[in-house]
Amino acid sequence: MQGGRMTASEPASATTWKVGPLAAASGLTVRTLHHWDTIGLLSPSRRTAGGHREYDGDDVARLYQVLALRSLGLGLETITVCLDRGIDPVRLVHDHLGRVEASIAALDDVRRRLVRLGEELAGDETPSTTSLLDALRALGRTGPESEGALGRHLDADQVEVLRTRGAALGPAAHYLLEVEWPELYRRAEALRTAGVAPTDARVRRLVARMDELSTLFTGGDAGIAAGVRRAWHEDPAAMSGDAAAPADEWREVAAYLGEARR
Incomplete structure (x- = not known):
């Protein structure tokens, strides 16, 4: 460990964290971590002989995923389902980004077709059949x-x-x-x-x-x-x-x- 952080050469399981230090490092409260343990969202992999919680590197990795998903607006129950089904924040962001980009591409297609139709109308031209059909097809793709x-x-x-x-x-x-x-x-x-x-x-x-x-x-x-x-x-x-x-x-x-x- 260096300054409370794992070094690149240190295996994730080499160090454990008690609930207090982990709460302080993550900006959470001990009460929050206790609650997440109770509902099964983030349970420590180890306990001491005296029953105290000990979190290992895998637990810290899951804590990061929980916080990343929560920052995207997901509720705790939804986060539990996502993580238990093997869905990580990177996939979540990539999936959402893909949908946004697909929507942008579709809207850009609609925009180009409507610009073409608008130019014909503004020029006092009778819109071509092709322009009208393009506009109709664009409308059909919006949902x-x-x-x-x-x-x-x-x-x-x-x-x-x-x-x-x-x-x-x-x-x-x-x-x-x-x-x-x-x-x-x-x-x-x-x-x-x-x-x-x-x-x-x-x-x-x-x-x-x-x-x-x-x-x-x-x-x-x-x-x-x-x-x-x-x-x-x-x-x-x-x-x-x-x-x-x-x-x-x-x-x-x-x-x-x-x-x-x-």
Whole structure:
């Protein structure tokens, strides 16, 4: 160790940290680290004979990941799911960056087509068929397939609420929708197939978390939430982005969760 930091030649497991020094080094409180241990987010790999926590190099690496993901706006439960499924902050940022760049490219394509159409109109020219078709194609590329399914159950203002609130969540939105939400459904399906009653506390907790996520995207608008559920029921393949999504299974789980809500 040099100045409290591991040197490049020192193996991660060569040194352990007590909870106090680790809290001070990371800018957290001892109480926070105790809480994270209790909920299983960051548990020390070792304990002394007297029961005191000792964190090793792997634990410190996980602490870094927790703090990096938290800085991107993810909640503790979502972070736990991400890390336990082997998703690290680098992948999170790269995935989000890829989506942003794809959106920029798509919007730039729309901009170029509309500029061309605008120049023709400004020059008192009759727009060419090619320009008009290009503009129509551009309009058709501005939303994912899920928005088509949503459009059958929500009006334009409601879809815009979902889009705006999702954008405000930043990189967290991707993992809330594509990591945590599917994981909650998998847990629900496991409980359903095991014959657990929908009134069981474990199912109720899953529903409560799903409803929390729903509120993040809908702003608590019951009409939007109901429309989204109808869209999932009607076309789970489009909503999930998986053409092979088992529609019957989605609907059975949805019905199971609906019973839990009631």
